Amino acid sequence: xxxxxxxxxxxxxxxxxxxxxxxxxxxxxxxxxxxxxxxxxxxxxxxxxxxxxxxxxxxxxxxxxxxxxxxxxxxxxxxxxxxxxxxxxxxxxxxxxxxxxxxxxxxxxxxxxxxxxxxxxxxxxxxxxxxxxxxxxxxxxxxxxxxxxxxxxxxxxxxxxxxxxxxxxxxxxxxxxxxxxxxxxxxxxxxxxxxxxxxxxxxxxxxxxxxxxxxxxxxxxxxxxxxxxxxxxxxxxxxxxxxxxxxxxxxxxxxxxxxxxxxxxxxxxxxxxxxxxxxxxxxxxxxxxxxxxxxxxxxxxxxxxxxxxxxxxxxxxxxxxxxxxxxxxxxxxxxxxxxxxxxxxxxxxxxxxxxxxxxxxxxxxxxxxxxxxxxxxxxxxxxxxxxxxxxxxxxxxxxxxxxxxxxxxxxxxxxxxxxxxxxxxxxxxxxxxxxxxxxxxxxxxxxxxxxxxx
Numbered sequence: 001x002x003x004x005x006x007x008x009x010x011x012x013x014x015x016x017x018x019x020x021x022x023x024x025x026x027x028x029x030x031x032x033x034x035x036x037x038x039x040x041x042x043x044x045x046x047x048x049x050x051x052x053x054x055x056x057x058x059x060x061x062x063x064x065x066x067x068x069x070x071x072x073x074x075x076x077x078x079x080x081x082x083x084x085x086x087x088x089x090x091x092x093x094x095x096x097x098x099x100x101x102x103x104x105x106x107x108x109x110x111x112x113x114x115x116x117x118x119x120x121x122x123x124x125x126x127x128x129x130x131x132x133x134x135x136x137x138x139x140x141x142x143x144x145x146x147x148x149x150x151x152x153x154x155x156x157x158x159x160x161x162x163x164x165x166x167x168x169x170x171x172x173x174x175x176x177x178x179x180x181x182x183x184x185x186x187x188x189x190x191x192x193x194x195x196x197x198x199x200x201x202x203x204x205x206x207x208x209x210x211x212x213x214x215x216x217x218x219x220x221x222x223x224x225x226x227x228x229x230x231x232x233x234x235x236x237x238x239x240x241x242x243x244x245x246x247x248x249x250x251x252x253x254x255x256x257x258x259x260x261x262x263x264x265x266x267x268x269x270x271x272x273x274x275x276x277x278x279x280x281x282x283x284x285x286x287x288x289x290x291x292x293x294x295x296x297x298x299x300x301x302x303x304x305x306x307x308x309x310x311x312x313x314x315x316x317x318x319x320x321x322x323x324x325x326x327x328x329x330x331x332x333x334x335x336x337x338x339x340x341x342x343x344x345x346x347x348x349x350x351x352x353x354x355x356x357x358x359x360x361x362x363x364x365x366x367x368x369x370x371x372x373x374x375x376x377x378x379x380x381x382x383x384x385x386x387x388x389x390x391x392x393x394x395x396x397x398x399x400x401x402x403x404x405x406x407x408x409x410x411x412x413x414x415x416x417x418x419x420x421x422x423x424x425x426x427x428x429x430x431x432x433x434x435x436x437x438x439x440x441x442x443x444x445x446x447x448x449x450x451x452x453x454x
Contacts, residue, residue: 003038003039004040006037010034013034126139126155127155127178131178131180133194136182137181137191138181138182139180140153140154140179141176142163142175142177142179143175143176144168146203146268146276147165147266147278148163148165149175154178160188161181163181171193174197174199175197175199175200175201176197176198176199177193177194177195177197177198178193178194179193199379202269203266204234204266204267204382205264205265205266206231206235206264207225207264208226208227209231209241209262209264209265210260210261211258211263212259213250213259218248218251219242220242220243220250221242221243222241223240226262228364229386231265233386235267235272236272238273241265241275247277256280261280262280263279264277264278265277265278330361330453331425331428332450332451332453333451333453334435334436334451336358336362336431336435339435340365340389341363341364341365341389342367342389342390342391343358343365343367343368343431344391344405345369345393350367353424354424355367357428363431366383376404380407381408384405384409387414388414389415389417389431389435390416390417391417391419391431392416392417393418393419394420415437418430420442429442429448430442432450433448
């Protein structure tokens with residue numbers, strides 16, 4: 001006979017026993033039951049138990065005979081033998097209980113294995129150990145903020161600091177990425193990206209907003225972007241965002257925003273009224289592009305034409321030249337009338353030519369890489385919120401993308417079509433079907449008549 005390891009269960013019972021008598025009684029019963037369950041019988045144990053039981057029965061019979069004899073002596077004699085018998089009984093009871101305790105202790109000691117035989121506790125590796133981060137450096141998970149990113153300890157998820165917007169953009173740090181930083185004088189210096197992730201952020205962003213100035217005033221404001229999208233289409237609480245006076249160059253010596261600047265605005269999804277300037281694009285990037293186009297426009301103006309004012313659309317002759325280029329890409333005649341078209345194509349290599357095709361039909365293009373985001377549900381919930389038409393290229397997508405697209409197309413009540421290939425003609429036909437509310441698929445059983453361009 002031997003005992004299975006019952007230490008953990010026994011400890012749980014002891015932890016739950018209180019000091020009152022009822023709790024002690026119940027605890028004793030539970031411990032006895034636990035020992036019975038932990039006991040494992042071996043061959044021959046049954047005979048031993050029978051012998052032990054017979055011995056207990058003999059002892060019980062002898063004890064009964066002894067009690068009878070004692071009763072006779074007490075009845076026939078005086079009271080003195082009673083005291084002697086009581087003393088004898090007391091002296092016998094104590095050694096028996098002590099012997100039982102010793103036997104139980106010996107049994108328990110045999111059942112408990114030695115410490116040397118226990119398995120070693122496995123060593124837990126930190127994220128720093130897994131990625132070979134040097135001592136003193138930290139592995140952190142980044143969370144996109146309105147400006148820059150927040151840093152969270154990769155092991156405990158504890159917030160420890162921030163990186164500014166400039167560092168975030170320079171090193172293309174995506175939301176949810178795992179990066180290595182070096183603490184320097186209470187701040188953090190970016191070292192490298194350990195695992196790049198580009199999860200959708202919990203912020204809304206209005207990209208490439210144009211800063212305008214109210215006439216005869218020093219007030220700067222934003223109501224649209226370079227693509228003509230209105231701020232109110234993205235932020236239902238704001239038709240116009242006024243640049244704060246503290247960052248307005250016209251009203252503050254420390255200001256950094258001027259008329260004509262291009263910037264990104266950001267706000268929390270649950271607090272759209274609290275808008276912040278995320279980024280002001282340097283003059284070397286976007287600032288030089290408008291001035292170069294204006295010079296080209298001036299050269300193409302007729303001698304008797306008046307000089308256009310700043311911000312006036314491209315002259316007619318420039319539009320005609322642009323339209324000639326766009327016409328070579330189109331084979332179907334239709335006008336999207338400024339509708340925003342989202343094309344889910346599986347890769348971004350053809351984004352430029354697809355956007356040009358949509359522009360040729362007087363629409364606004366938005367090409368999405370279907371394989372870029374791991375959390376597709378969260379991404380498409382945001383990406384399809386501000387669009388009018390959705391086209392999916394069937395052979396450059398996966399089932400999870402298709403299923404999620406269908407979900408939010410129905411939720412937002414969008415017009416939807418499927419292109420069977422990434423060819424421009426297939427995408428152009430799909431956009432037309434979505435715009436006209438025609439069947440999503442193009443089949444031989446349901447032919448679609450397209451108005452061909454002249």
